[in-house]
Amino acid sequence: RRSREKRTMAGTRLLLVAALLCSCTQLLAEANSWWVPAPPPQRPEMYIIGAQPVCSQLPGLSPGQRKLCQLYQEHMVYIGEGAKNAIKECQYQFRQRRWNCSTVDNTSVFGRVMKIGSREAAFTYAVSAAGVVNAISRACREGELSTCGCSRTARPKDLPRDWLWGGCGDNVEYGYRFAKEFVDAREREKNYAKGSEDQARTLMNLQNNEAGRRAVYKLADVACKCHGVSGSCSLKTCWLQLADFRKVGDLLKEKYDSAAAMRISRKGKLELVNNRFNSPTQEDLVYIDPSPDYCLRNETTGSLGTQGRLCNKTSEGMDGCELMCCGRGYDQFKSIQVERCHCKFHWCCFVKCKKCTEIVDQYVCK
Ligand SMILES: *[C@@H]1O[C@H](CO)[C@@H](O)[C@H](O)[C@H]1NC(C)=O
Ligand SMILES: *[C@@H]1O[C@H](CO)[C@@H](O)[C@H](O)[C@H]1NC(C)=O
């Protein structure tokens, strides 16, 4: 009996190896087609002609991005998804702050093009770039894109010997490269005078885009699944898996808190304003302009102001009425909250609850 088990296991392994080889050839093709500026192989005319209306209708793309849109049209829906997910994460991370990740100008796919190079702009760029890496890497794994497939990251050296490396992993390498090309295109097509404010902003955006991409790359980790006779876990298959995007948001929020203030040198390089601090690495966020206080609406700074924002009367933090309302005071109103309550477990197996309504005091900034 044991020998038969061995044989089936060897069989599984063979199949896996075959599958690996297959995906390798596919991935080699992927490596070659990458950045060769030619349309994808199947029915190129469909991409070129069919793409144009879509790509010219998408708001907020730069000329270079429009071209990439035409070449990689099937990527666009994932770019949009990634950007949307990024904005949602941004709103979560900043839900209790005066700046809540909304801006006056939300017309582009990336929304939130911010005119001043603040810390908040830095976060916005980083999280958007991260969102694109995330969405494209996953789309590759799910087989949604013709130019990429499963991750081909090498087997980690510390993976126990008898564990298989071969599940279909999120293709973070492709996601990273694609996002670099696509997201940075907007910055690379500009050609500002060395040492100018505009050049400073371009370098700032590039640095923050990179930090965002690296956050996704860094947090991706090995995931494994057990196989083997009746759940014995004698065999494990492992692959590369993206972290939950919340973790990326958390990491970038930390980077936001420790972001470095920079200025442009005459030679056209970003340098620290205060060189007592350590130079930022490629994983760090940088900014060139001080943040406004976000108290009042101002089109120039992209601030919506905090009028009408809910605040917490008893909190002494940023979400407290004192800080949130910038000392303008607040209005109180009653609101009805419906909650599940008096829940009972019924045999077997469901939970039945009643609906309770409660009148709570809420506060909004004047
Ligand atoms: C921009 O914001 C306005 C108001 O918040 C909203 O109605 C509109 O749909 C938004 N546009 C985009 C492109 O998200
Ligand atoms: C908006 O902010 C800019 C830059 O801080 C400032 O110069 C301008 O006066 C502000 N505008 C209004 C209407 O408050």
Ligand SMILES: *[C@@H]1O[C@H](CO)[C@@H](O)[C@H](O)[C@H]1NC(C)=O
């Ligand atoms: C953010 O704040 C603005 C202005 O105060 C408000 O209109 C908007 O609903 C808030 N957005 C979120 C997601 O809380």
Ligand SMILES: *[C@@H]1O[C@H](CO)[C@@H](O)[C@H](O)[C@H]1NC(C)=O
């Ligand atoms: C308001 O802030 C207090 C103190 O930080 C906290 O205990 C409470 O849960 C907050 N209330 C709401 C509704 O968030």
